[in-house]
Amino acid sequence: MEPFSAHVVGAGLAGSEAAWQLAERGHRVLLSEMRPRVPTPAHLTDRFAELVCSNSLGSDLPDRAGGLLHAEMRLLGSFIVACAEVARVPAGNALAVDRDRFAEEVTRRLSSHPNIEVRREEVTAVPQALPAVVASGPLTSPPLAASIRELTGTDALYFYDAIAPIVEHDSLDLSVCFRSSRYAEADQAEGDYLNCPLNREEYRRFVEALKAAERMPLRDFEQEDEQFFESCLPIEVLASRGDDALAFGPMRPVGLLDPRTGRRPHAVVQLRQDNLAGSLYNLVGFQTNVKWGEQERILRLIPGLERAEFVRLGQMHRNTFINSPRLLDPALFLRKRPDLFFAGQIVGVEGYAGNAATGLLAGINLARRLEGKPLLVLPRETMLGALCHYVTHAEPKHFQPMKANFGILPPLEAPPRSKRDRYQAYADRALTALEAGAPR
Numbered sequence: 516m517e518p519f520s521a522h523v524v525g526a527g528l529a530g531s532e533a534a535w536q537l538a539e540r541g542h543r544v545l546l547s548e549m550r551p552r553v554p555t556p557a558h559l560t561d562r563f564a565e566l567v568c569s570n571s572l573g574s575d576l577p578d579r580a581g582g583l584l585h586a587e588m589r590l591l592g593s594f595i596v597a598c599a600e601v602a603r604v605p606a607g608n609a610l611a612v613d614r615d616r617f618a619e620e621v622t623r624r625l626s627s628h629p630n631i632e633v634r635r636e637e638v639t640a641v642p643q644a645l646p647a648v649v650a651s652g653p654l655t656s657p658p659l660a661a662s663i664r665e666l667t668g669t670d671a672l673y674f675y676d677a678i679a680p681i682v683e684h685d686s687l688d689l690s691v692c693f694r695s696s697r698y699a700e701a702d703q704a705e706g707d708y709l710n711c712p713l714n715r716e717e718y719r720r721f722v723e724a725l726k727a728a729e730r731m732p733l734r735d736f737e738q739e740d741e742q743f744f745e746s747c748l749p750i751e752v753l754a755s756r757g758d759d760a761l762a763f764g765p766m767r768p769v770g771l772l773d774p775r776t777g778r779r780p781h782a783v784v785q786l787r788q789d790n791l792a793g794s795l796y797n798l799v800g801f802q803t804n805v806k807w808g809e810q811e812r813i814l815r816l817i818p819g820l821e822r823a824e825f826v827r828l829g830q831m832h833r834n835t836f837i838n839s840p841r842l843l844d845p846a847l848f849l850r851k852r853p854d855l856f857f858a859g860q861i862v863g864v865e866g867y868a869g870n871a872a873t874g875l876l877a878g879i880n881l882a883r884r885l886e887g888k889p890l891l892v893l894p895r896e897t898m899l900g901a902l903c904h905y906v907t908h909a910e911p912k913h914f915q916p917m918k919a920n921f922g923i924l925p926p927l928e929a930p931p932r933s934k935r936d937r938y939q940a941y942a943d944r945a946l947t948a949l950e951a952g953a954p955r
């Protein structure tokens with residue numbers, strides 16, 4: 516094989532897609548995958564694009580966020596979606612696969628591509644010799660994680676353990692939630708937070724429900740990491756330490772007056788705006804590992820959240836991701852090293868399809884860089900463009916991973932009243948924008 520033009524690190528969902536896109540454009544690719552020589556705590560096989568948990572890539576309906584992403588990926592020539600079609604299993608409207616068949620297909624096609632050489636090796640440092648895509652995922656091996664941290668700065672790589680839920684603004688009861696800043700945070704402008712006030716009885720009911728809630732089991736490797744959780748403890752762990760622990764912790768109401776009563780509530784849940792459009796809010800300090808059905812039920816006990824619609828629920832697992840808003844360009848290269856691209860969960864995207872989609876864009880863009888062409892930044896009206904925009908423009912201090920959802924798209928000029936029509940309008944606009952701006 517002739518000398519390589521590009522190095523792709525990690526043959527997961529993002530790396531497999533990136534390697535394919537480069538190879539199909541005639542570039543010679545070195546694809547490094549450390550399994551099975553070096554295992555991860557979650558993968559079970561030596562195959563590429565192994566799905567570690569669910570076997571579903573999400574809804575395939577074009578008027579759902581996941582389905583829109585699939586449609587965009589098909590338009591852009593996605594390798595992962597093509598392999599998923601081959602391994603598809605009946606699952607209603609979802610794109611679900613036989614996970615073994617799927618991973619086999621991805622492995623076979625990549626391994627037999629004339630422009631790809633696969634090496635089963637652990638990459639222990641960020642590639643220097645070749646332009647590269649780093650797609651080593653949430654379980655990036657420790658030596659590579661250390662090298663990424665050295666390149667990007669010590670505070671720019673997280674080992675993130677727990678995430679808090681995100682709710683749609685339109686689903687909040689604004690006759691109950693009131694706007695006011697978190698006390699003592701001098702850097703917050705007046706009224707940056709929405710507050711859900713709880714009286715003593717409501718607080719007691721919430722804490723009791725939380726203490727009784729069933730939690731998601733942690734895997735062995737995550738239990739080993741439990742000492743890391745102390746600085747961002749899940750709310751159910753706090754509740755189990757004492758009935759007042761939450762009221763003195765993330766739910767402390769100091770400095771806040773409920774305009775309905777003119778008095779300080781017993782406790783509050785604070786919501787912080789999560790996207791520029793103000794359509795999404797996250798529950799501050801509410802990281803949790805309670806089972807999802809149970810979690811929604813308990814969170815809806817909070818006044819103002821009775822009809823809340825969650826675009827993301829809390830969960831906990833080890834996760835490695837860079838501070839993309841500080842480090843990455845929306846075309847997915849490192850601003851300080853334009854020949855180095857990042858893709859997949861390591862850029863702070865969630866979900867199988869979203870991760871594969873960033874691999875698709877990183878692969879296309881590295882190929883364009885090698886060809887001296889302008890890089891592709893997808894329109895923000897598209898789901899993939901919006902995801903890339905979100906992870907590269909979110910507020911760096913509070914940056915948390917994001918999955919495909921309609922809340923990250925720019926608002927419609929004339930939004931239809933029904934949710935279904937609104938989602939369809941988002942989808943139509945996205946596909947029109949993509950068709951107009953697709954790479955040639």
Ligand SMILES: Cc1cc2nc3c(=O)[nH]c(=O)nc-3n(C[C@H](O)[C@H](O)[C@H](O)COP(=O)(O)OP(=O)(O)OC[C@H]3O[C@@H](n4cnc5c(N)ncnc54)[C@H](O)[C@@H]3O)c2cc1C
Pocket residue numbers: 524525526527528529530547548549550555557558564565567568569636637638639650651652653654655656659832833858859860861865866867868870871
């Ligand atoms: C326990 C767990 C459960 C999850 N469940 C779900 C779920 O149900 N649904 C969902 O959508 N998402 C789930 N995720 C998130 C899921 O990991 C991502 O959606 C997706 O797999 C990320 O794609 P990726 O390509 O970024 O990483 P991965 O698919 O993990 O691929 C990264 C690859 O890089 C390799 N690698 C790592 N370090 C090195 C190195 N130094 N050198 C060479 N190779 C290396 C790894 O072996 C791996 O093959 C889960 C994650 C975890 C950890």
